[in-house]
Amino acid sequence: MPTHAQTPAEGRVVLDAGDISRALIRISHEILERNKGAEDLLLLGLHTRGVPLARRLAANIAQVEGATVATGELDVTMYRDDLRSNPTRAPHRTQVPGGVDGKTVVLVDDVLYSGRTIRAALDALSDLGRPAVVRLAVLVDRGHRELPIRADHVGKNLPTARSERVSLRLVETDGEDEVRIA
Amino acid sequence: MTASILIKAATLPDGTTSDVLVRDGAIAELGTVTAKAERTIDADGLRLLPGLVDLHTHLREPGREDAETVLTGSRAAAVGGYTAVLAMANTNPVTDTAEAAERVYDLGRAAGLVDVQPVGAVTKGLAGEELAELGLMARSRARVRVFSDDGKCVHDARVMRRALEYVKAFGGVVSQHSQDPSLAGPTACCHEGELSGRLGLPGWPGVAEEVVVARDVMLARHTGSRVHVAHVSTAGSVEVIRWAKAQGIDVTAEVTPHHLLLTTDLLAGYDPTFKVNPPLRPEEDVRALREALADGTIDAVATDHAPHARHDKEHAFVDAAFGMLGLETALPVVTTVMVEDGLLDWAGVARVMSANPARIAGLDAVHGRPIAVGEPANLTLVDPAAKAVVDRDASVSLSRNNPWHDRLLTGRVVATLLRGTPTVLEGALA
Amino acid sequence: MTRHLLTIDDLTADDIGQIFTTAAEMHDVQNRQVKKLPALRGRTVINLFFEDSTRTRSSFEIAGKWLSADVINLSAKGSSASKGESLRDTVLTVTAMGIDGLVVRHAASGAAEQISRWIDVPVINAGDGTHEHPTQALLDGYTLTRRLGSLEGRHVAIVGDLTHSRVFRSNVKSLTKLGAQVTAVAPPTLMPAGVGAWSKAAGFATAYDLDEVLPQADAVMMLRVQRERMSGGFFPTPREYTVGYGLTRDRLALLKPGTPILHPGPMNRGLEISADAADALDSVVLDQVSAGVAVRMSVLYHLLAGEETQ
Numbered sequence: 001m002p003t004h005a006q007t008p009a010e011g012r013v014v015l016d017a018g019d020i021s022r023a024l025i026r027i028s029h030e031i032l033e034r035n036k037g038a039e040d041l042l043l044l045g046l047h048t049r050g051v052p053l054a055r056r057l058a059a060n061i062a063q064v065e066g067a068t069v070a071t072g073e074l075d076v077t078m079y080r081d082d083l084r085s086n087p088t089r090a091p092h093r094t095q096v097p098g099g100v101d102g103k104t105v106v107l108v109d110d111v112l113y114s115g116r117t118i119r120a121a122l123d124a125l126s127d128l129g130r131p132a133v134v135r136l137a138v139l140v141d142r143g144h145r146e147l148p149i150r151a152d153h154v155g156k157n158l159p160t161a162r163s164e165r166v167s168l169r170l171v172e173t174d175g176e177d178e179v180r181i182a
Numbered sequence: 183m184t185a186s187i188l189i190k191a192a193t194l195p196d197g198t199t200s201d202v203l204v205r206d207g208a209i210a211e212l213g214t215v216t217a218k219a220e221r222t223i224d225a226d227g228l229r230l231l232p233g234l235v236d237l238h239t240h241l242r243e244p245g246r247e248d249a250e251t252v253l254t255g256s257r258a259a260a261v262g263g264y265t266a267v268l269a270m271a272n273t274n275p276v277t278d279t280a281e282a283a284e285r286v287y288d289l290g291r292a293a294g295l296v297d298v299q300p301v302g303a304v305t306k307g308l309a310g311e312e313l314a315e316l317g318l319m320a321r322s323r324a325r326v327r328v329f330s331d332d333g334k335c336v337h338d339a340r341v342m343r344r345a346l347e348y349v350k351a352f353g354g355v356v357s358q359h360s361q362d363p364s365l366a367g368p369t370a371c372c373h374e375g376e377l378s379g380r381l382g383l384p385g386w387p388g389v390a391e392e393v394v395v396a397r398d399v400m401l402a403r404h405t406g407s408r409v410h411v412a413h414v415s416t417a418g419s420v421e422v423i424r425w426a427k428a429q430g431i432d433v434t435a436e437v438t439p440h441h442l443l444l445t446t447d448l449l450a451g452y453d454p455t456f457k458v459n460p461p462l463r464p465e466e467d468v469r470a471l472r473e474a475l476a477d478g479t480i481d482a483v484a485t486d487h488a489p490h491a492r493h494d495k496e497h498a499f500v501d502a503a504f505g506m507l508g509l510e511t512a513l514p515v516v517t518t519v520m521v522e523d524g525l526l527d528w529a530g531v532a533r534v535m536s537a538n539p540a541r542i543a544g545l546d547a548v549h550g551r552p553i554a555v556g557e558p559a560n561l562t563l564v565d566p567a568a569k570a571v572v573d574r575d576a577s578v579s580l581s582r583n584n585p586w587h588d589r590l591l592t593g594r595v596v597a598t599l600l601r602g603t604p605t606v607l608e609g610a611l612a
Numbered sequence: 613m614t615r616h617l618l619t620i621d622d623l624t625a626d627d628i629g630q631i632f633t634t635a636a637e638m639h640d641v642q643n644r645q646v647k648k649l650p651a652l653r654g655r656t657v658i659n660l661f662f663e664d665s666t667r668t669r670s671s672f673e674i675a676g677k678w679l680s681a682d683v684i685n686l687s688a689k690g691s692s693a694s695k696g697e698s699l700r701d702t703v704l705t706v707t708a709m710g711i712d713g714l715v716v717r718h719a720a721s722g723a724a725e726q727i728s729r730w731i732d733v734p735v736i737n738a739g740d741g742t743h744e745h746p747t748q749a750l751l752d753g754y755t756l757t758r759r760l761g762s763l764e765g766r767h768v769a770i771v772g773d774l775t776h777s778r779v780f781r782s783n784v785k786s787l788t789k790l791g792a793q794v795t796a797v798a799p800p801t802l803m804p805a806g807v808g809a810w811s812k813a814a815g816f817a818t819a820y821d822l823d824e825v826l827p828q829a830d831a832v833m834m835l836r837v838q839r840e841r842m843s844g845g846f847f848p849t850p851r852e853y854t855v856g857y858g859l860t861r862d863r864l865a866l867l868k869p870g871t872p873i874l875h876p877g878p879m880n881r882g883l884e885i886s887a888d889a890a891d892a893l894d895s896v897v898l899d900q901v902s903a904g905v906a907v908r909m910s911v912l913y914h915l916l917a918g919e920e921t922q
Contacts, residue, residue: 078651126646376806500720
């Protein structure tokens with residue numbers, strides 16, 4: 001299990017556990033609506049917090065639709081455009097059950113910001129195969145895009161100033177569910 | 183006639199203070215000198231020694247003039263306080279004929295900075311098989327007395343025996359590079375031990391030297407001849423030499439400055455600056471060598487000055503050339519290692535760096551003489567307390583393979599006189 | 613992580629763990645249709661091999677290419693001593709065009725370390741004389757870890773010509789770093805000089821009797837023995853060597869069932885492997901070729917992809 005840093009709790013709460021849960025339920029419904037069911041769906045969580053979010057979405061979908069949705073993990077370390085300016089770190093697991101060819105891939109991430117991580121994820125996906133469709137689901141969109149990337153499903157739009165820090169904490173990684181702005 | 187020189191208030195090897203007047207190439211007066219001279223050297227606090235004599239130098243000419251020439255080597259020798267050096271025979275072509283020996287001798291005279299005494303090869307082409315023309319070399323203008331295949335060992339016992347016998351006719355001596363080639367071959371480059379095992383470097387076990395030393399002293403006894411052991415490097419060799427001398431066997435021995443201080447640990451970074459033959463040894467051997475030099479088991483310090491062009495050292499360690507510079511740093515190293523630690527006094531330094539080597543080389547009519555009226559003025563003036571960090575780029579040698587770079591050493595040659603003519607003044611070439 | 617990989621000493625146990633983790637991910641890449649990661653795109657890596665080796669060199673070449681690096685193979689055979697061009701001159705000429713990484717194999721111990729002092733580029737030692745072969749040891753450690761899990765407390769026997777083996781020197785370091793108990797087995801003439809002091813300081817054991825060591829071993833590493841060592845007087849005849857130190861059918865039976873056996877290859881039948889055991893062995897000796905590429909991808913990635921931390 002790759003280690004991750006726990007996000008410290010600071011700033012004011014903008015989403016509590018209840019808000020997060022409701023947002024995830026709504027996103028699960030939206031995914032099913034867009035896809036007209038659960039067929040050929042593949043949820044891929046982006047490390048780190050996208051992974052538990054993808055699992056929660058899969059659990060919700062299983063409850064609503066009664067179908068198990070393929071869920072995996074995608075590591076984009078190798079595809080980042082800022083590789084050269086940081087010390088190297090070991091990549092996380094990439095696990096894609098059933099492959100991506102012909103699938104409706106829904107990338108799942110916690111916070112959408114500059115869009116560079118998603119750009120890297122798209123490059124990683126294209127080296128894994130040829131999905132039929134790629135969509136993006138995020139819990140929080142905080143604006144300030146630097147690339148032409150947009151999310152299909154958004155839990156909460158949170159306009160922020162660049163100087164502000166958005167800390168997203170989840171039970172699976174940080175012990176509790178909440179989103180704060182500092 | 184050379185100008186007269188007055189050396190004022192020098193401390194002699196025996197510790198007494200004296201003025202020394204040098205005139206017409208000889209020592210004219212001692213004690214308190216009132217006479218005037220054309221040049222005066224203030225030697226207050228400085229130590230006057232007989233001119234140093236090096237039994238073992240590589241001048242590289244003919245053949246490798248890119249590494250050193252007789253002229254540049256003579257400069258380095260003079261700066262180091264030497265008035266005579268023995269130039270080893272492993273040049274290209276090898277000094278194994280009278281003509282070759284005279285050529286080196288003439289180059290030395292032309293340079294005029296130090297008496298260059300050619301060493302003759304023991305065997306033709308250093309091949310270790312047939313004796314070279316030892317007698318003709320002895321009769322030549324070069325008056326060769328010391329013979330050596332240095333670089334290589336005369337490893338065939340029969341050839342060594344013949345050489346030892348043959349040189350008796352003209353008072354010659356064989357200087358043996360002791361290295362049994364079947365125990366330490368041409369790739370052997372690191373003292374065989376824990377470090378060589380860990381580093382994966384071909385080992386050069388001390389026993390490869392000791393078996394040859396042991397054999398040669400027995401051959402010297404058997405033939406009634408004398409033998410000289412070049413660059414002794416192990417405690418075991420010291421034990422053998424000590425025993426042999428106690429038996430009355432006519433054996434003499436030399437040690438290099440680097441073997442008195444540098445140890446095999448320096449090879450840990452694979453720096454070819456420290457690659458030398460015989461290799462640097464562990465601390466125990468270094469200590470045994472110092473004691474042996476102090477108690478007379480080892481008779482002389484000899485530099486084994488081995489200049490190399492930069493590219494010959496800039497190879498992988500195993501492929502790099504063997505050897506280190508030594509002429510300019512010998513006196514400071516001996517001062518730092520032996521005198522400062524009280525193992526040798528200055529009379530001892532005069533003995534091991536001048537009188538003994540002169541005697542072994544057969545140059546003692548002119549070099550290594552006592553400082554007395556009438557003696558030839560081959561003199562070295564030393565500042566025994568001066569401390570300096572060695573800078574390899576300040577050397578007057580053509581080469582830069584200097585293991586002492588950046589090291590603080592005590593002792594500095596201030597002046598060198600060759601038959602009354604100053605070759606070095608104020609620490610630099612005159 | 614370290615700038616150069618010259619010896620296993622350059623890596624901490626944590627570094628090794630990271631390299632293994634990354635290697636596992638890299639291993640997966642080999643099963644994809646697009647066998648490429650862009651991590652070293654635009655970087656130029658030169659394989660400078662002064663000593664022949666098809667296996668190691670092609671392993672590094674594939675590893676670099678699957679990371680999208682531009683890989684150039686240069687064979688600089690023939691000791692540079694021949695032409696008045698020094699090793700330093702050769703290396704400076706090669707790196708003068710501005711490269712990002714140098715993988716070096718040389719017949720002289722210490723060559724990689726010396727080269728790293730002359731140039732301003734990360735250097736990876738692909739084998740220097742009898743000194744070290746760090747990526748081989750990482751590959752061996754990675755293979756054993758996948759088979760056995762943690763190597764803490766595991767007993768590994770390394771058997772053969774220790775004196776002339778860089779695989780031994782690197783492995784004894786990496787395995788002890790990972791917590792394994794290493795016993796080095798060889799006849800006295802093939803034990804490195806000073807091994808007594810070295811083994812005590814480094815924490816590994818030595819033994820002359822292979823049959824006593826094998827029953828306790830959790831893994832066995834057989835080293836290649838060259839027939840030329842016979843002419844150096846290291847052992848009398850191949851058959852005597854095999855009887856004393858070779859992996860024979862009888863010795864296979866001494867091992868605990870399922871004990872992994874490693875051999876850096878290629879095997880010398882009739883020397884360190886008896887002829888009759890060789891066939892039984894083919895199915896037991898672990899295939900390390902694809903793992904070798906993955907480990908080398910991991911090393912290249914960690915040393916060349918990011919910003920230097922030193």
